[in-house]
Amino acid sequence: MSNSALEFKDMSFGYPYENDLFMELNVAVQPGEFVSIIGASGSGKSTLFKLTVGLEEPTRGSIRLDGEKKANRLGHVGYMPQQDLLLPWRSILDNAALPLEIKGVSKKEAHKRIIPLLDEFGLNGTRDKFPSELSGGMRQRVSFLRTVLSGSPILLLDEPFSALDAITKxxxxxxxxQQWEKQGSTIIFITHDVDEALFLADRVFVLTETPIKELKEVTVPLNRPRRLEDLYSADLLEVKKDLMFELRSTIT
Structure with a gap:
């Protein structure tokens, strides 16, 4: 049995009345790994997101979590979308408590668990505020805390910083x-930003031609912890150049 946190095994998928978008795809992500998935608009990133979290099911093959085939993955993969989706009428504390409440935890117990985490997630002093009172970056911190509280060791983040300004991003x-290193989660990070993909990930998967039979894999030649200046190292600039060429070749 595979020890992979997430595995696509001979996985094919296509929407009705369309050709397959994925064809017998085999990909494995290891526990605790940080993987970025990058591709041009329309390359299949959103579909891969839906398949991973269980909003779509393969037409053939399987998707495995922790080595087990999961026909129903909803609730087994934590996910954070592009928009924070915080409920405007709920306080920050109550927004963060939502995944615990859905699992049947009382509001009092949920608050008890979350309050110590607010400072750790850079949210000290926000518990009684509402989403409209927070900056975009702070709202995304709440969204990530909520994703972590889903309890899943596998977190899928779908371009969560795309709407932020460059400095906040x-x-x-x-x-x-920093949070990933503390939590030890497996993170799959979908992005269209090459610098972001390289700065964050251990490996980068590139979506290129369709149908997608394999994902081009790039191992990031950076040690951890990462520094922003690492993005300008000669080795990484060469990798970035190759990635940009690969992505440009997919645009017709």
Whole structure:
């Protein structure tokens, strides 16, 4: 049995009345790994997201979590979308408590568990505020806390920083790496930003031609902990150049 946190095994998928988008795809992500998935618009990133979290099912093959075939993955993979989706009428504390409440935890117990985490996630002093009172970066911190509280060791983040300004985006990338190192989760990070993919990940998977029979894999030549200046190392600039060429070749 595979020890992979996530595995696509001979997985094929296509929407009705269309050709297959994925064809007998085999990919494995290891426990505790940080993987980025990158591709041009329309390359299949969103479909891969839906398949991973269980919003779509393969037409052939299987998707395995922790080595087990999971026909129903909803609730087994924590996910964080592009928009924070915080409920505007709920306080930050109550927003963060939502995944625990869905699991049947009382509001009182959920608050008890979450309050110590607010400071750890950079949210000290926000418990009684509402989403409209927070910056975009702070709202994304709440969204990530909520994703972690789903209890899943596998977290899928779908371009969570795409709407942020450049300075806030860099700050959030550094913060995310710190949290990942503390939590030990397996993270699959979908992005269209080459610098972001390389800065965050151990490996980068590139979606290229369709049908997608394999994902081009790039191992990031950076040690951890990462520093922003590492993005300008000669080795990484060469990798970035190759990635940009690969992505440009997919645009017709």
């Amino acid at each position: 860099v700050s959030m990338q550094e913060w995310l790496l």
